[in-house]
Amino acid sequence: MSQTARPTSPHLGIYRWRVNMWQSVLHRLTGLFLCLGALLLAWGLIAAATGAEAWNAFAGFCASGIGFALLILWTWALLFHLCNGIQHLFRDTGMGYDAAQRDHSRTPSYFATGWIVIVASVALTALVWICLFVRASGGAA
């Protein structure tokens, strides 16, 4: 298969890093990671349909150290992708692109929403897992 060496535009290396670049990179990385999470969902559903033994194998993986760490990471990946996705949907309507909103020296709302997305995703992940821990340690149910 022949390769055409086309000229390429300058990439990440030449730009000063700002929060929207982190959002873009993280959106894609969390998206890829969530595709693996979708396979975990498939495993869980198929295991539940197969039988108690298959389900226990799945539940055992989720309760293991690696499974536990992955579940926390998946929770954050989902909530980040969701929060950032909401910002994407708003920007799709043309919101937030005015000159004043892009100008970091004046009204940095274009960048502020990016920080809100990142902080909210971490805070919501913490909230979910703190609730789970409190319930697990507090009561039997």
Added chain:
Amino acid sequence: MSAIGENTLRTPLKNVRGLGSALSGVRHWWLQRLTAVALLPLSLWFLWLCAGLAHADYVTVRAAIAQPVHSVLLVALVVSLFWHGALGLQVVIEDYIHTRWQEVALQIAVRFGAFLAAVACIFAIARIAIG
């Protein structure tokens, strides 16, 4: 591509078909947004469902999946999730895999994989709900 001349039976329409938007150019963009909007409530509901079943045993989990509302929402989640994921992976492959045969092979694998996984999930849900 052949030039449009007097020595051809092809009409100009035949020559441009499949090369431009023809109102289908936004299909990928639109479906990505449509599945994203569907996934907003569905994924939050799924997170809530999972949190409720965190320490549940096998029988409890099956009973939860078998509840009609849960079964229906799970199928909706699975369809929009694997669709959205396949659309996203398609763009990632287009962006980073520049060897043509590898790109085509991966695109086919992603489509088939996502479809198979979604069908398997729906079958599993149906089996628990009906069986």
